[in-house]
Amino acid sequence: MSSLLQGVNLYLIGMMGAGKTTVGHILAKQLGYVFVDTDDIITQAAKKSISEIFATEGEAGFRQIESDVLGQVCAHTKLTVATGGGIVLRRENWSYLHHGLIVWLDVPVDLLYARLAEDTTRPLLQDADPQGKLRSLLEQRTPLYSQADLRIPVNAGETPEQIADQVMQAIPSVLKKQVGEQGSRGR
Ligand SMILES: Nc1ncnc2c1ncn2[C@@H]1O[C@H](COP(=O)(O)OP(=O)(O)OP(=O)(O)O)[C@@H](O)[C@H]1O
Numbered sequence: 001m002s003s004l005l006q007g008v009n010l011y012l013i014g015m016m017g018a019g020k021t022t023v024g025h026i027l028a029k030q031l032g033y034v035f036v037d038t039d040d041i042i043t044q045a046a047k048k049s050i051s052e053i054f055a056t057e058g059e060a061g062f063r064q065i066e067s068d069v070l071g072q073v074c075a076h077t078k079l080t081v082a083t084g085g086g087i088v089l090r091r092e093n094w095s096y097l098h099h100g101l102i103v104w105l106d107v108p109v110d111l112l113y114a115r116l117a118e119d120t121t122r123p124l125l126q127d128a129d130p131q132g133k134l135r136s137l138l139e140q141r142t143p144l145y146s147q148a149d150l151r152i153p154v155n156a157g158e159t160p161e162q163i164a165d166q167v168m169q170a171i172p173s174v175l176k177k178q179v180g181e182q183g184s185r186g187r
Pocket residue numbers: 014015016017018019020021022023039082083084085115116122158159160163
């Protein structure tokens with residue numbers, strides 16, 4: 001299976017709590033890839049938590065660091081990359097993401113909320129109505145997430161292993177499509 005993507009990076013996108021980090025670790029193992037998480041690279045480099053970066057540099061400051069990190073990450077191969085939930089917001093990030101295969105873990109709001117209800121590490125959810133906030137963020141971002149090469153709908157009760165299997169099974173269909181598109185562009 002490690003030759004499936006021939007070294008091309010796999011980028012996982014989706015809302016906070018979608019399972020990008022959890023599923024990403026499993027996929028990295030199955031692909032024989034190294035796992036990286038842009039949120040972790042940011043916090044390690046800044047020596048601050050994401051909440052602290054938002055507090056001191058604002059969301060715009062965080063987004064700039066996030067783009068810089070993604071730009072550095074995409075220079076490498078054989079990576080499975082769990083991205084931050086808002087990576088899709090900046091146009092320049094898409095030019096980096098499109099170096100690889102982009103997979104959207106599409107998780108309904110009620111399931112995201114159930115997973116994140118006790119979590120205080122996501123600054124955008126420190127809101128009087130976190131479930132409403134999740135809903136409006138997902139609504140705003142759905143057209144952006146939809147630009148992924150592959151959408152994996154996630155339902156309650158599916159384990160991270162089952163979701164990783166769905167991604168692995170769906171990858172060949174996207175690769176075929178991309179080869180087909182190149183062929184038709186060449187004609
Ligand atoms: N399929 C699953 N079933 C049950 N719980 C899950 C599943 N996938 C992830 N989780 C749990 O949901 C929470 C969020 O998962 P995870 O941190 O992987 O999401 P994320 O997409 O990386 O979020 P963020 O963008 O905020 O980093 C974790 O507590 C994780 O254990």
